[in-house]
Amino acid sequence: MRVRVLETPELGNRSYVVDDGEVSVVVDPQRDLDRLEPLLEHDVSHVLETHLHNDYVSGGRELARRTGAAYAVNAADDVTFERLPLHDGETLRAGSLAVSVLATPGHTPTHLSYVVRDLADPLAPPAVFSGGSLLYGTVGRTDLVDPALTRELAAAQHASAHRLGALPGDATLHPTHGFGSFCAGGGGTGASASTIADEWRHNTALTTVNASVFVDELVAGFTAHPSYYAHMAGLNALAEPGVDLDAPLSPASPAQVSALLAAGASVVDLRPPADFAADHLSGTVSVALGAQFATYVGWVTPWGRPLLVLGAHRDDLAEARRQLTRIGVDDVTTAWGPVPELAGDDDARSSYRRADFAQLAAERGPDDVVLDVRRADEHAAARVRGAVNVPVHEVEQRHHELPTGARVWVHCAAGFRAGIAASLLEREGFDVVHVDDPFDCAVELGLTDG
Template identity: 35%
Template sequence: MKDSTMGLPEDHLIPLVDEGLGNSAYLVDLGDGRALAVDASRDLRALNAAAERRGLIVAYAADTHLHADFLSGAVQLGHDHGATILASAAGHRAFAHRGLAEGDEVDLGGLTLRALATPGHTDEHLSFLLLDGRAELGVFTGGSLIVNSAARTDLLGPERTEELARAQYRSLRRLTELPDSTAVWPTHGAGSFCSAPPGSERTTTIGAQKRANPLLAAPDEDTFVSQLTASLGSYPAYFDRLGEANRRGPALVTGTPLLTELSAGGVRALVADGGHVVDVRPAADYAAGHIPGSLSIPLRGQFATWLGWLLPDTAPLVFVTADGQDPGEIVRQAYKIGYERLAGRLDGGLPAWTAAGHPLASTAFVTADRTDSRPYVDVRQESEFATGHVPGAVNIELGGLARAAADAPEGAIVACGHGERAMTAASLLERAGHTDVAVLDGGPADYAAAHGEQLVRSPEGIRS
């Protein structure tokens, strides 16, 4: 495929970043019309497009672990491309795959993939070392070593967190025995709730991590465990379901699932039967008028995260869209996290709702100079809140707000970084019976500037 002394040509490794979930998949051009895919999600649009541009067939689909934040695309690649699925034998996956254990190697036809047991993020976690002869080109580290951190170890329950953190310590130490020049290709990156810290870098090297990763600077295992577990914030509720779903294997998707057009009467009947209305229009549109009791989740990169955090996957969902929004994007993001009970969308949008004689609700969406003396509820993550917040603000994370709605003060101004999450929060509070809720069109810096205040930084500082 190439001169073996040359290593992997730079353009033969194609990172495929899902900005919404904060993860990277990788497509490796093996140089002979075949490719290796690593940690591909069920949303295969970008991967298939990259393979098609190069005329590649995906011959191998490798998963580093039983993912909790997305459904794996490996089974679909096996069906669509005939890919051999490579995964940990210890994962006991219930579908055809080649189970690998420590030290097992796969001949890719000129390159070799070697399995390294790196438990911690999950029990059965593997890293995949890509070799050209004896030369270590790079290592796909999944949720083990990530840029300037390591992935969370609490996904199997609080009783396993410390045990897995200690396993993570040993796994990272093992990876640092690779040559400093070895490329590190993690799955989890900035924006992932699997504990990647903020930053723009998605890949790194072993040497760079030895110099920059604060966890690798820990003087001993106990300190490492303390630092890692102290950094663990909340994570989406759907994470607790997807590991087992990936072990069983996601159902194949044939064709492009479509959203059925539902009449206003059909929407009302669905809600009466336990369904949920999800309004995916921009926050300002929702504020101006919406179906009472609907949940605002604007359609953007983070749509899947909040859908999976705030709603069950067992109830039918109907969507309200704006003109120009792609219903297919709703479906693809929902399917990526295992949400398939998509009953449809309101045919004709809100005009059809009002034409049928049904009422609308509205939510105040105000700029910082028009917030008067309302209580301030900040729904950002605790780590974001710690970096700087409005004096006197109450921090209730959006993910936990439904359970804590009674703790939110009446007549509050609800805020996040820009307004999207805050509008979602306001819709949750309204569903819980709160009235006179307002949403800040902006963030804490805007509010502080308008009120002549300085943002407050929490004593514990930034948590990763």
């Protein structure tokens, strides 16, 4: 039995292909299947979902359509498509592979895990595909389906972890979440591989025997999660169609860019923060292309509104499209080139200043505002003295709390989130300075408490 991993670091997730040399099984595939298909060296018998995902749109149904595989989903999931309905305790066969289905509620009420054994090699350890149940050092969070069910699902998550913990110690563990995903319940070991025995040493769900204590500690550690999560399970219940990422991009004209700006479309500029600060179309939002691009576009732009993405190069826009399709954002118009060429004759352009923490320390005036756009838990742990905390995803709703006319120095942990927040505040008319500097520099300069 061979297990191959497909990483999606931008969302902190993994997909898996398991084969016996003749037949393959795929677990939790992402929507951009062109990355996965080169791993499919054998016929695919089953595409398995551990749950209706809250953080990305699955490519499972489309992969099953392309390969002729059975698309296997919990029978209890309320979906609108034909699937192989799965029940706790049943076993599927895929060549010499035996796939045992285990109900492991917690991350969602209908969550499943899969234990795969190779009947041709009975002494080999099984492989456990735990989705959002047992992760490396932690578990999947339990507040994404319904806040009212958070504690109930956390208790179920503890029981599910112990059910998986009863498997052989040498069983290899293969979670979907836990590699930077907001679906993880906090903590984690940062490991890239693990076994059930390893988890008994390091995973709080297993080392904390008292379920009540575990629930309290797990729930207390939850932080904010992206707002677009609210739409993912619904899209997965509908099984979104596949996407053609080979289709050529057609750039919008300056007139089309102007029209979209005037119509109130969400306009995102994916260039580096330094380039954006130096010159950009007024009213646009800076979300630099990188590992967290889609997460924050989905978090700070209104869901369902037409989206225009601007950049300097065609290849950057192609990568942006790929990342956005993973979260179901398909209505995207793109344009690329120098800012003067993107702007229409009547489009205003703007700029603002960037600085580091040393400049903040030297120039901060008595009426200036230092705005920390990190999460509340980050701010509580350590903060610039006198800083106001408004997490980046709350800036658009809470900007009225800041004094008008004040100069606002905006910082985060490394500069990325501060760039987003600075652009949002400038759009509202604030005099902003983007502090594009690691927070550690503020600590070294003695600017912080905590």
